Amino acid sequence: MNGIADFTDRKVLVAGASSGIGKKTALVLSRLGAKLILVARREDKLKETLELLEGDGHSYYLCDLSQPETIESLVKTVVSEQGKLDGLVYAAGVNTSMPLGQFKPEKVQQVFNINYFGFIEFVRQVCRRGRFNEGMRIVGVSSVASVRGDKSHLAYSGSKAAMNASIRCIAKEVADKGICINAVAPAMTKTEMYTQYVNEYGEDSGSNDDLLKRQYLGLAETDDIANAIAFLMSPAARFITGITLPVDGGLTTS
Secondary structure (H helix, E strand, O other): OOHHHOOOOOEEEEEOOOOHHHHHHHHHHHHOOOEEEEEEOOHHHHHHHHHHOOOOOOEEEEOOOOOHHHHHHHHHHHHHHHOOEEEEEEOOOOOOOOOHHHOOHHHHHHHHHHHHHHHHHHHHHHOOOOOEEEEEEEEEEOOHHHOOOOOOOHHHHHHHHHHHHHHHHHHHHHHHHOOEEEEEEEOOEOOHHHHHHHHHHOOOOHHHHHHHHHOOOOOEOHHHHHHHHHHHHOHHHOOOOOOEEEEOOOHHHO
């Protein structure tokens, strides 16, 4: 096994592990020796992910991440049953197209609950005394939408920008605990979210063509994002904290 990313017996909780980037990250980390704790709301999808993991000692827990108030009890249960955590990956997210005229507080709240408040509550809970091992790593899945503007995406972009800004603050608060926290910011990736985008604009639309011209390394695979997360979660990234790493095929440089 490559010593630069050896996760042998490290316990890593992956929130949003039932599909997309979260699912792929769990698979990658299991190949590197991690013991995965999978979290999402759909049991059938979690079981599918669990069956694909390499190694043993993995587990799953049900949680509706649109209800951040349930996360405290979940983390208490996980730590009590599985022991202290070595890592947290927060890959849950929702993208709801919402033009300015429909920007009502209750609709924005739904997006922020999953994309931002759920993340912050998970971080708050796992960073409490007795719930983590020395050298814990935390990675949130942000988006290039946090630094780019697209019409009707103000709630999604705003929630991801909030994650990035908060990570810079949290990194300073948890450094004395030996915890590093970062984010990755993927561009368009082959996930269900991309399928929604194609359904909205059309695969052959000018919007999709323009996106792929600017994202000049092409459409990302979930492996591309999961590998970047694995690096930031590894001991090799011990001197990196408070940053948001673009994994964007060149999009933000074009």
